[in-house]
Amino acid sequence: MRVEKRKKKKKKKRTWLRITGAVLLLLIFGAGAYGYSVYKSFTNAVEAMHHPIDRKTSEKRKEQVALEKKQPFSVLMLGVDERKGDRGRSDTIIVLTVNPNKNSVKMLSIPRDTRTEIVGKGTEDKINHAYAFGGVEMSIATVENFLDIPIDYYMQINMEGFKDILDAVGGVTVNNDLDFTYEGVHFPKGEITLNGEKALKFSRMRYDDPRGDYGRQLRQREIIQAVIKEGASLSTLTNYDEIFKALGSNVKTNLTFDEMVQIQKNYKTAGNHIEQMTIKGNGTRINGVFYLIVSDKEKQRVQSELKKHLELN
Incomplete structure (x- = not known):
């Protein structure tokens, strides 16, 4: 019973990270045009969120990405459940690549159990252990x-703050194509409005969906698109202070205010086209520990798609 509850909790965290990522992208891409009052609130939130790291340029780039030249860039999103006296682990890992020339964002979820080399530790382990060993x-x-x-930028998100962030934008309205009931909540077909808690349940159900996980992914995309639409509407502007406070309290990033202004100026419409990617692998046990093993062929497929989107040679 406890194992089942822990699994449900992890699924909840992964879902909320996708939703929070959409909200944060919206704010970065669109916040610059909302006037002085919003500008002031936004700068305060950015100041609270800004946590630089000791790393100026990626070893995978010859020169630092130039946002003023509209170069594609990447962001690593880490969903972290921090505990007192413990750094915690990044149970959710998502990589975003943003390309203004193709006017799109690609979003790749990396399973937490993926076995890979932990750079700087000299061992192979679950990819989410990298945060526990050496932080961001x-x-x-x-x-x-x-x-x-x-990886040009990072966003570290406190998993406990998700409901505050989604509720701050006033909930979301989605078009539901499947009548179902999940955890005591009925979701009829058609246009429905969801608060943070209901949106979470709407995103989690899959076993009663004939499409399985594909159906769940469709509902998650519905929520992401609805968050962007809701955030861009005039009604949400009355809640901007609450939205920024929720982000300032629950998000850390090395993005500076000036960089966010450049992104808003040069990459604004890319956030309206988010494509979700998946990486596949086979589960196995090594010395009694479960790992997801990703084949070289699958890694090359994903690497090639991301490199192309980042316009890397």
């Missing part, structure tokens, strides 16, 4: 090595 810096180095692409 080791996580970036390990993900770069695994995907063979540069």
